[in-house]
Amino acid sequence: MDYNFKKIEAKWIKYWKEENTYLVQEDTDQKKYYILDMFPYPSGSGLHVGHPLGYIASDIYTRYKNLNGFNVLHPMGYDSFGLPAEQYAIETGQHPETTTKKNIKRYREQLDKLGFSFDWSREIRTSDPSYYKWTQWIFKQLFNSYYCHIENKAFPLSKLIEEFERNGNNNVKSPCDNDTPIFSSGEWGNFSEKKQQNILLKYRLAYLSDTWVNWCPELGTVLANDEVKDGYSERGNFPVEQKKMQQWSLRITAYSDRLLADLENLDWSDSIKEIQKNWIGKSQGATVNFLTEENKISIEVFTTRPDTIFGVSFLVLAPEHQLINQITTEKNKINVEQYRKIAGLKSERDRQSNIKNITGVFTGSYAYHPLTKQKIPIWISDYVLASYGSGAIMGVPCGDQRDWDFAKKFKLKIPNIFKNNNVSEGAQIDKDAIIANSDFLNNLKTDLAIEEAVKKIEELKIGKSKINYKIRDAVFSRQRYWGEPFPIYYSDNIPLLIESDICVKLPLVDKYLPTESGDPPLARAQKKDWNIYMGDRMEYNTMPGWAGSSWYFLRFMDPKNDKCFTSKKAMNYWGQVDLYIGGAEHAVGHLLYSRFWTKFLFDLGHINFEEPFKKLINQGMILGRSSFIYRVKKTNKFVTYEEREKYETSKMYVDIELVDNDILNTEKFKKWRSEFKNAEFILNKNGDYLCGFEVEKMSKSKYNTQTPDKLIDRFGADTLRMYEMFLGPLEQYKPWDTKGINGVHNFLKKFWKLIHNNKNEFIVSDLDPTNEEYKIIHACIKKVSEDLSRFTFNTAVSAFMICINELTNLKCNKRKIITPFIIILSPYAPYITEEIWQKLGNSDSIYSANWPNFEKKYLEEKNYTYPVSFNGRMRFKLDLSLDLSKDEIEKIVLSNPKTQSYLLENKIKRIIIIPNKIINIVF
């Protein structure tokens, strides 16, 4: 083998480690650049080929920036808390820390092989107490803060307490729980300590509230949406219901407006900004109160279309609405109860997506229309969500399609409120429609009618103008073991902070399951198992996966600091992340929460920037091919793909390692998980179990991951790096396929051959290059520089190939050409270029070289080959001097005999000549 990549790569991994080539320090003489990858969750299946895609791109850009004189921070770490490790712990009894450490070791080995320029001295792990100590610290800050809408920022709670002592809460404009009472300073002073704490909890940015969870009674635990399939638990296939549970929440809604407004200045893709915008979901509308006929209960609805108020013919409440019990008449109680039970089994997503299957139930009660005083029926339906608006809507079948469908199904009235409108076909959703049959709103267009309607509603005191947000406060607790414990204990049922600096460490437990009474796993820990224990009990919940990832970019700047989360000095130098690369699937989770925490820390003066990530690139996913098996419901029998329709089945992922050519290895499958030990199979005619498949996201939960190891072994990391880039644009989604990898490997071999003789001896020429050779290398420098500056990593690979093809044709192995070539290639293929850099006689790393400038003079052209088109269709080409004027070009073209043969008898209408571009003759 001439190009011995194995030897070369092993040599340079060792060198970089020994020489600390990629160690980064603050250096105020140098301009900084901070490049960050979304750090991985270290799953048991190892790094898959999708992970390095972004890391390779960021590594290439890091090296490019570095060669251009920047001091580049490019760290890596692990988001090491998470469900899969816990699941594995439940199954095997191993502590998640053990498996996590093992997985991290594996990841590190894989990452090292890929030749990344990470500064590993800065590695962080979110599950390490030295890290989560500071996650807890941030939680403490959130717990001890409230948001002030007057100054539009967060403040320490002490400021709020002072205000309560002085004036009560009458003038306070701060987001708080809906049931917060109004009190005077005197009343505040007379409240018991417990009552005061309860009230403060209603203002804290981290607070306790009741929220809905997927509860699986049989497993005695809360499930992630991911773990629920069609209303059953993926594990064990048990029914799942919705249950209310007291949990920690973070008041992200306080920041809605700022999170929305500041999107504007971010260098992020429009689509991701749009996703966040829609997630925040700011809408201007109004609340309207409807009084019930009998007991005069007021039902508040929220609407974005108050202009359609005269079209209301019914009200709909969410099945969870608090007033239902009071409203429902005796006669309808049974129906309503039944309906609520069924709705409780459905997930929110099911309720929203199943619009063809309209369901609902009548409460038996009526409300008065606040303007027309007409009687309108009050219904319950699961298409109304308790969590949005007020959990109740006014049904306007004439103006809203869902309302129209609902009215049709239950034979409710559909009063028309638009000019020239026919209500029998469907709702009128055109925003330009003119209002009719609506008293004072007649003949108005939507915009104006909304204004007038709101004015009237406020005047009559039947409602208020209101800005509503779709975004909800973020639920911040999980009933899990493998997450950050809260620095919280309870005394007399009041949650209190552990004030000392000590990190509350995860206690040991005997099992990673919930207790028999349904408490989270931490409730199993004995008092002595906690490194700190206070009050009646400790908090049993842990923090969610996104806690640690919401601020990790700050810790990388100063990862070893044990005095604070990151020193001011480090923060002032590194500042914002200049370039953040990661998947678009984090659009509203991680990317929104990090923005929230950054703003919060900014408000308290801990950091001096308000947005974490200046520029964001979303690498497209590398998609995998998942395999599926079909379990016959409520059994341990699995039916082959062909026969699956004959049974009632649920579709399940199966590890692609157990599948070859879509045929399941049933023996391996039985050993896969203990629950399948006695699995039975219904096979096809050939006696095989055929799996179904889908091309989709590569993910551990889909068991469809492919690792890079085998490819590195066969082709080397330089080849894999270039191939992943060559696959297509970074941002695009693409299915994984190794077919083309040979081409990239051949390129490196070809390059090697150009500068080595038959005996594999290195050989370069010291002759001066010709203009032609200079032109080739400078065209390549130009193309690669441009491509890198616009992040099109794939086209640069072609440019390298073209360059080597052309140099090979000229048999050019001149030092003055090869040197700049390896420098621009080094970000892509760091190993082979280090090797050649050394062979060229350099004693330092190629990492300390300078990026070459391309020189225009080598690329200037005197002539251009014009495509000559007739009616836009290219017919022939004409090589012309670029000095010619338009008139001269026209003369030459018209006098060309070919022109006549295409024109024939036709008269020329127009001739379009764009110098250096095209000639088009229109006839």
Add this chain to the structure above:
RNA sequence: GCCCAGAUGGCGGAAUUGGUAGACGCGCUGGAUUCAAAAUCCAGUUCUGGCAACGGAGUGUGGGUUCGAUUCCCACUCUGGGUACCA
């Protein structure tokens, strides 16, 4: 359902501002080398008619704007991602 993307040869993709559609690579076909194979090198390769010269069609579908559309506009189809406890 809702929100966001994407669709170009047999395959991955290129065409940067509306200006030669298919760069580069894979695969395939033929040839050279070889006892043979691998490796390497050379030539061809969108489809279609034709010996050829040269035509016709063509960037998911249908329409529009333009001298000119993969690129801009409108309507749709399919695929993927997210949808609040996977990360």
